[in-house]
Amino acid sequence: MAKRQKRTTVIEGRGPRGRRPGEASPPARMRRRVGHTERSAVGEVRRELREFLRHRSDEEETEAAELLVSELVTNALIHTRHGAVVTATATRARLRVEVQDFASEGLPAPYVPNADDGTHGRGLVLVRSLADAWGVEAQGLGKVVWFELHGGRP
Numbered sequence: 001m002a003k004r005q006k007r008t009t010v011i012e013g014r015g016p017r018g019r020r021p022g023e024a025s026p027p028a029r030m031r032r033r034v035g036h037t038e039r040s041a042v043g044e045v046r047r048e049l050r051e052f053l054r055h056r057s058d059e060e061e062t063e064a065a066e067l068l069v070s071e072l073v074t075n076a077l078i079h080t081r082h083g084a085v086v087t088a089t090a091t092r093a094r095l096r097v098e099v100q101d102f103a104s105e106g107l108p109a110p111y112v113p114n115a116d117d118g119t120h121g122r123g124l125v126l127v128r129s130l131a132d133a134w135g136v137e138a139q140g141l142g143k144v145v146w147f148e149l150h151g152g153r154p
Contacts, residue, residue, distance in 0.1 A: 028056065030088040034073060036081050042073050045086050049097070056090045061151050064130050065095055068147050071123035072099040075145070079103070082142070095149045102142040 030052040034041040046066045053062045069086065076084035080103035087098045127134050131147035 025092070027089045027091045028052070029090075030086075032086045034077065034084045034086060036077060036083045038083075039077065042070055042077070045073050046070055049086075049088055052088055053090065053095070057095060057149075058151065061095065061149050065097060065149055068127050068130060069097050069099070071126055072097070072145050072147070075099075075123050076101040080142070093150060095151075096146060097148075098144045098146040100139065100142060100144045104141065 030048060032041075032045055032048060034045065046069060049069050050062055050066055053065060057065070065088075069088075073084060073086060076099050080101040082102035084102075085100045087100070089096045089098075127145075127147050132150040134147040135145075137144045137146070
């Protein structure tokens with residue numbers, strides 16, 4: 001018996017996934033909720049982000065994203081009591097990672113840590129120095145701390 005060939009239908013000039021030829025791919029998203037007591041979740045979020053970026057970013061950008069998301073998730077878990085939601089959105093040209101917490105406290109004030117601070121107080125300094133863009137946005141409940149890395153894989 002002859003094998004049937006698989007057919008791809010093009011509708012309204014769109015390709016097999018609903019895009020027009022030459023049209024950019026829709027952004028890919030990763031989303032993860034992290035409970036306040038899940039300290040081990042920081043490493044899990046790093047691994048999930050690494051897997052998410054495996055075919056979307058180069059190694060250098062992936063390593064920077066892992067470090068920065070670790071800092072932001074750790075801050076959210078240490079400085080709030082309500083957990084967080086991590087969202088990563090990747091396009092060919094940009095990666096944006098957002099960490100939303102649900103605390104009613106004010107926005108974080110970055111500062112330059114001194115030698116007596118040990119390992120504390122360096123998270124936002126790292127974000128500021130490694131990210132192409134970053135910021136903090138107040139929400140109705142809590143805030144979103146985000147960073148962007150521009151580059152991705154051609």
